[in-house]
Amino acid sequence: xxxxSAFSARMxxxxxxxxxxxxxxxxxxxxxxxxxxxxxxxxxxxxYGLSLDVTDVPVAVVLEDTSPAATDLAAxxxxxxxxxxxxxxxxxxxxxxxxxxxxxxxxxIRPDFGRRxxxxxxxxxxxxxxxxxxxxxxxQAYAQGAVGQWVARRAAQGxxxxxxxxxxxxxxxxxxxxxxxxxxxPGLIVLIMTLIGAxxxxxxxxxxxxxxxxEALFVTPVRTNEILLGKTIPYFALGVIGFVLCLVxxxxxxxxxxxxxxxxxxxxSVVYLLVALGIGLLISSAFRSQFVASQITVLVTFLPAVMLxxxxxxxxxMPAMVRLMTYVFPARYYVALLQTIFLAGxxxxxxxxxxAVLSGMAALLWTFTYRAARKSLA
Amino acid sequence: MLEALYRILxxxxxxxxxxxxxxxxxxxxxxxxxxxxxxxxxxxxYDLNDIPYAVLDQDRSAASxxxxxxxxxxxxxxxIANLNxxxxxxxxxxxxxxxxxxxxxxxxxxxLLSGRQxxxxxxxxxxxxNTAGTAIGYIGGIVDSFNTTWRREHGQRSMPVxxxxxxxxxxxxxxxxxxxxxxxxxxxxxxxxMLTGLSVARxxxxxxxDQLLVTPFRPVEIMAGKAIPAMLVxxxxxxxxxxxxxxxxxxxxxxxxxxxxxxxxxxxxxxxxMGLLLSSVATTMQQAMxxxxxxxxxxxxxxxxxxxxxxxxxxxxxxxxxxxxRYAIDIAHRVYLEGVGLALLIPELWPLAVIAAxxxxxxxxxxRHRLA
Numbered sequence: 001x002x003x004x005s006a007f008s009a010r011m012x013x014x015x016x017x018x019x020x021x022x023x024x025x026x027x028x029x030x031x032x033x034x035x036x037x038x039x040x041x042x043x044x045x046x047x048y049g050l051s052l053d054v055t056d057v058p059v060a061v062v063l064e065d066t067s068p069a070a071t072d073l074a075a076x077x078x079x080x081x082x083x084x085x086x087x088x089x090x091x092x093x094x095x096x097x098x099x100x101x102x103x104x105x106x107x108x109i110r111p112d113f114g115r116r117x118x119x120x121x122x123x124x125x126x127x128x129x130x131x132x133x134x135x136x137x138x139x140q141a142y143a144q145g146a147v148g149q150w151v152a153r154r155a156a157q158g159x160x161x162x163x164x165x166x167x168x169x170x171x172x173x174x175x176x177x178x179x180x181x182x183x184x185x186p187g188l189i190v191l192i193m194t195l196i197g198a199x200x201x202x203x204x205x206x207x208x209x210x211x212x213x214x215e216a217l218f219v220t221p222v223r224t225n226e227i228l229l230g231k232t233i234p235y236f237a238l239g240v241i242g243f244v245l246c247l248v249x250x251x252x253x254x255x256x257x258x259x260x261x262x263x264x265x266x267x268x269s270v271v272y273l274l275v276a277l278g279i280g281l282l283i284s285s286a287f288r289s290q291f292v293a294s295q296i297t298v299l300v301t302f303l304p305a306v307m308l309x310x311x312x313x314x315x316x317x318m319p320a321m322v323r324l325m326t327y328v329f330p331a332r333y334y335v336a337l338l339q340t341i342f343l344a345g346x347x348x349x350x351x352x353x354x355x356a357v358l359s360g361m362a363a364l365l366w367t368f369t370y371r372a373a374r375k376s377l378a
Numbered sequence: 379m380l381e382a383l384y385r386i387l388x389x390x391x392x393x394x395x396x397x398x399x400x401x402x403x404x405x406x407x408x409x410x411x412x413x414x415x416x417x418x419x420x421x422x423x424y425d426l427n428d429i430p431y432a433v434l435d436q437d438r439s440a441a442s443x444x445x446x447x448x449x450x451x452x453x454x455x456x457x458i459a460n461l462n463x464x465x466x467x468x469x470x471x472x473x474x475x476x477x478x479x480x481x482x483x484x485x486x487x488x489x490l491l492s493g494r495q496x497x498x499x500x501x502x503x504x505x506x507x508n509t510a511g512t513a514i515g516y517i518g519g520i521v522d523s524f525n526t527t528w529r530r531e532h533g534q535r536s537m538p539v540x541x542x543x544x545x546x547x548x549x550x551x552x553x554x555x556x557x558x559x560x561x562x563x564x565x566x567x568x569x570x571x572m573l574t575g576l577s578v579a580r581x582x583x584x585x586x587x588d589q590l591l592v593t594p595f596r597p598v599e600i601m602a603g604k605a606i607p608a609m610l611v612x613x614x615x616x617x618x619x620x621x622x623x624x625x626x627x628x629x630x631x632x633x634x635x636x637x638x639x640x641x642x643x644x645x646x647x648x649x650x651x652m653g654l655l656l657s658s659v660a661t662t663m664q665q666a667m668x669x670x671x672x673x674x675x676x677x678x679x680x681x682x683x684x685x686x687x688x689x690x691x692x693x694x695x696x697x698x699x700x701x702x703x704r705y706a707i708d709i710a711h712r713v714y715l716e717g718v719g720l721a722l723l724i725p726e727l728w729p730l731a732v733i734a735a736x737x738x739x740x741x742x743x744x745x746r747h748r749l750a
Contacts, residue, residue, distance in 0.1 A: 030665035033672050041676055049694040050685045052424075052508050058688070098546070104688070123542055130548030131711045133556050134424045135686050140543050141515055172511070173471060175504030183506050199671065203664045210583075287402070290663045291576055295406040303414065307421050312684060314509040316428045316477065322420050339505040340474070349473040 013222050017230025021204070025234055034200060035238040039192045039245050046188045047254040052180040054138045056084040059105040060094035063087065067114020069154075073124070076150045077107060082142045104129045105139045174257075174343040185256050186338040187311035189246045190331055193269065194305040196239045197276025198283075202297040204231055205284035205373075224374045232277055239273045250342070260341035264351060268341065271358045272334040276301065278365030279330075285372040304329035311335050333358050385595055389603025390610075393577060397607060407573075411565045411615045415622040418561060423553040429513050432459040432476045434467060439487035445498070448520050449480070455516075471503050477513055478502040490528070547632070547715045558623045559714040560683050562642070563706030565619060566612040567649050567677070572670045573608040574653030579666035597745040604657075605650040605738075612646045613639070623714075632717030641709040641723055644730045648702040651737025658744035677703045705730050 025031040078085045094106045108125040116122040128136040208214040250256040287293045309331035333354040340350045449455040481499035489496040502510035581587035660666035681703040705726040
């Protein structure tokens with residue numbers, strides 16, 4: 001009987017703490033802004049706006065030759081939907097356009113093109129604006145492709161043009177259409193869960209420290225784990241809302257293929273949310289200053305989630321030292337899970353190890369948080 | 379007039395003390411920029427330097443060996459497995475043991491020797507389609523060079539058209555040269571915005587803002603006292619990034635430092651204006667922090683830092699016109715890599731000046747009417 005009433009008293013205390021924290025969230029427009037508005041803005045930006053796929057690159061095609069072959073090649077650039085061509089006849093004119101960044105590249109067909117193509121030794125020059133290196137490389141590859149297609153077409157028309165001998169036939173599994181949106185939108189879930197999980201909680205404990213309201217809580221019968229529960233559950237709920245928003249948008253707005261099961265994805269996301277909440281609470285219990293806690297949180301959660309997770313920049317591109325670092329941050333495991341569950345399906349060989357690591361991290365973080373909070377309470 | 383100047387100076391001094399006296403806050407302003415710059419410099423690249431792959435060679439001929447030797451001889455391709463059955467392709471890709479599988483059909487050599495076209499199949503893991511596309515591009519390069527050698531050795535005519543390529547401003551097309559100058563703008567933007575937002579919010583949260591208001595300081599002076607320290611911190615951070623770019627990554631600086639700092643100052647005025655405007659809306663530090671995030675995220679995404687502005691839909695390209703970070707990154711690139719002078723920067727400078735004028739006057743109105 002007494003045990004039962006002690007339990008119900010504990011439940012009651014935890015519930016009132018949760019209620020208090022939830023009220024604070026609802027009354028503070030900034031929490032709602034991060035929990036709801038920012039996810040929606042990011043979903044729309046990532047879904048509609050940001051793309052690593054490049055089309056309609058503005059280029060100047062400088063045609064210095066009047067032979068039929070040269071004119072035909074220039075026309076094939078104009079037909080390609082990868083390029084938005086400005087035809088011109090003089091190089092200085094084109095260079096002026098590139099200097100003012102009106103075009104990103106110049107394709108130059110030299111005066112002797114028609115004569116030399118019959119000798120089998122013609123040259124097409126491509127100049128790219130190299131400031132955005134990635135963009136420039138894509139332009140180079142497109143130009144190469146356009147010339148290759150032109151050669152193949154001429155060969156098909158009966159001109160003496162060797163193709164091959166080996167031709168690469170490539171297929172991209174899981175994303176046949178090569179849409180960058182298909183990996184950007186699932187990756188976005190990582191950003192949103194990290195923001196809600198870590199950033200919001202990092203500030204709440206530190207705020208109570210700064211204002212001295214945590215000391216006020218100590219003199220009440222409330223226990224450490226009840227305080228932590230009160231801090232966690234409302235933000236957990238906010239995280240779940242963000243997750244559902246992303247999932248619905250990915251599936252119904254952007255039609256990202258979803259080949260795994262919702263149950264597995266939800267399980268993975270719950271574990272990651274626990275990790276993120278754990279980091280946020282640990283930082284704010286350890287640093288006790290909103291300013292410092294916010295700086296640390298951005299540095300150890302948000303930036304790694306963008307840079308060191310494989311969400312934008314592939315882990316395989318990184319030098320070995322940095323790649324080793326990525327194992328410390330939870331985001332990389334969650335990104336692997338999201339990309340696999342969304343695009344490839346429930347592949348247990350990928351899912352199990354990643355979930356296992358995240359669960360281990362969650363357990364570790366919560367133990368530390370509990371200790372840090374209890375020590376500071378005593 | 380001179381009085382006002384002294385008062386602003388005193389406030390600036392007090393503000394700098396508040397930021398820099400606490401060693402934790404001092405380090406949190408100086409170390410993260412350097413650290414981020416180093417990490418970004420190594421991480422932020424779309425080039426691949428390790429491509430694990432598997433081979434399904436159904437031909438097992440001299441020609442197929444010759445082709446595969448070219449992959450193994452390259453520094454990026456790393457052969458993980460030799461598959462025997464087409465059914466194995468699925469599992470190595472699904473389990474992410476390889477990024478791609480190169481499949482060579484049975485009649486590969488026969489077709490090559492008889493002068494017909496031979497196919498090489500590449501199956502890539504498209505979970506990150508950008509990476510997969512890059513890797514397929516690398517394969518195309520290796521196959522091209524194989525083709526050239528093969529044609530020469532077998533007395534066939536070579537490709538009639540050669541493509542020669544040159545890049546302006548970044549001859550080896552290193553992503554790092556794009557990323558690090560952009561960070562001069564990005565990191566200082568994040569910091570100045572948060573710093574101004576947080577410092578006003580801290581005073582309001584602790585009640586010292588009311589005390590400031592009963593002093594002879596005029597609201598505009600208080601505002602200047604908040605803006606100047608944040609700009610100073612921004613300039614110092616930009617200098618740190620600049621030092622890392624030149625001393626560590628050795629990216630050649632093509633322009634003039636005076637031009638860069640002049641551009642940076644106009645940009646920081648715009649950033650501080652946004653920070654002050656934001657701080658007049660936020661009543662607590664948490665709000666200031668979260669609101670600045672609400673601004674920073676979309677601005678960073680719409681700045682051209684990670685994806686080019688020209689690939690965005692038209693509507694969003696118009697939105698980027700009010701984004702100070704977009705201009706700052708343009709200025710950093712144009713001065714750092716292209717070496718342009720002030721006169722050519724006017725298309726970037728005037729929008730920044732307009733943004734600064736609007737945000738600063740709106741903030742000062744808010745300071746006079748809402749806070750005071």
